Amino acid sequence: MSLSTSLNIAKSALSFVSLETSVLSRNIAGASDENYVRRDLNPLSLAGGGVQPSLISRASNGALLRQYVDSTSVSAKQQALVDGLNWLHQTVANPELGQAPTEKLAALESALTLYAESPNDPARANTVMVRANELALSLNNSSTAIIETRQKADGDMAASVDKVNQLLADFEIVNTKIVRANETRTDASEAYDQRDSILKQLAEEMGIRTIQRENDDIAIYTDSGVTLFEKHPRSVVFAPTNGFSPTTAGEVVYVDGVAVTGSNAALPIKAGRLAGLAELRDVATVTYQTQIDELARGVIETFAETDPGSPPTLPALTGLFTYSGGPALPASGAHYVGLASEISINPAVDPAQGGSVDLIRDGGINGGAYLQNTTGAAGFNDNILAQIEALSGTRSFDSSAQSTTNDSITGFAAASVAWIGQTRATAQQDADFQATLKAHTEVTLSNATGVNVDEEMANLLELERAFEASARLISAIDQMYATLLQAAG
Secondary structure, eight states, rough: OOOOHHHHHHHHHHHHHHHHHHHHHHHOOOTOOOOOOOOEEEEETTSSSSSSEEEEEOOHHHHHHHHHHHHHHHHHHHHHHHHHHHHHHHIIIGGGGSSSSSHHHHHHHHHHHHHOOOOOOOOHHHHHHHHHHHHHHHHHHHHHHHHHHHHHHHHHHHHHHHHHHHHHHHHHHHHHHHHHHHHHHOOOOOHHHHHHHHHHHHHHSSOOEEEOHHHHHHEEEEOOOOOOOOEEOOEOOOOOOOOOOOOOOOOOOEETHHHHHHSSOOOOOSSSSHHHHHHHHIEEEEEHHHHHHHHHHHHHHHBBBOSSSOOOOOOOOSEEEEOOTTTTTOOOTTTOTTTTHEEOOGGGGGGGTTTOOOOHHHHTOOOOOEEEEEEETTTHHHHHHHHHHHHHHHHEEOGGSSSSSSOOOHHHHHHHHHHHHHHHHHHHHHHHHHHHHHHHHHHHHHHHOOOHHHHHHHHHHHHHHHHHHHHHHHHHHHHHHHHHHHHHH
């Protein structure tokens, strides 16, 4: 081997070591970035000896990345649902706080029981009125909390849509960089990292699928098949609702003109934060609203006034509790949307509104025709006992409440508490499982494509020794050339 050949080999080795050191340094610097993918510089052997660097490669793993993206979407959906249900539970459905309608209903029953023992005691009569008012307020507050949960979910959906549109715009920029880099065979490692990061963030908002095309161009679709990005981003549109009421439906999300949320969606998305928020706003909270409304209707029916005549000829009318449609009762067995927001104690029994608490004992809230205590006896408790008995009487409830359809008012209230508790627990279990699966996939992906600092430092030491060997070889060749020149001179 000639000295010139040896020198070229040594110089090419030094050049390769220099570039490889730069790559390893970038790896170490990017070790703390979860979106950084390890780079490798592969040597290309030269015909005359020596090496030269080929293009920098990334330790990417498409299968693991797709698995991570999928687990991210499902986990985000479950967490969005859990967060809303947890807030509802802590606000109005937690029995431990004593503010749930079930607790207030039990307190009213206890007050009635004590009143029945001393029907001539005005203090006990006033306690019944206070407990009845607390029950009505609890139902009002429950309905308000549900409305606020739906309003917040709607606002979060709007924020999610804005984020999706921004991510798609960012994706177009980096995707174009990658396509052009592959056309010109230049390094696009940073752009690849950015694109993977955008895909991960996008997956948090909605379930996605990707298709890889020529020059690593990527097209993105929702998990239901609607185009999100193909050369250019497609519009994602959502009109937030400014004010919610129990009857408000809420708008749907459109992707490229196709509805992807809502009961009538042609291609509904199945995962992602948007899907979870839509389910919270349009399904879980709506079902709970129905239960609270049905509970309010049951309360009004339970304490309704009936004609004491034999046979009765007058219709049953609102008694201790009323609503905007009183004194007529709501339709039996049918959901009156928003009734929990309207229920209140009857002004006729509230002294603060000019009423008399004695009407709880005597009847006649709707006039003399409904009077039960016709003799005016102070010890009369038949009407109170009838109200207590009515609490355990079976009545019909709308099946849309997804609870018992034939039950007592106390039984239905307990079933409602059990429903939201079970729904929340199931959602939490699913969220925990999906979070664990996501974490496991993330670790697996990181092990396959991330940076191990210890390994990179060990590689740097190897390069240092290679650099020293090449430098010594060049020094030896230099001395040989010097000796030859001296001898020739």
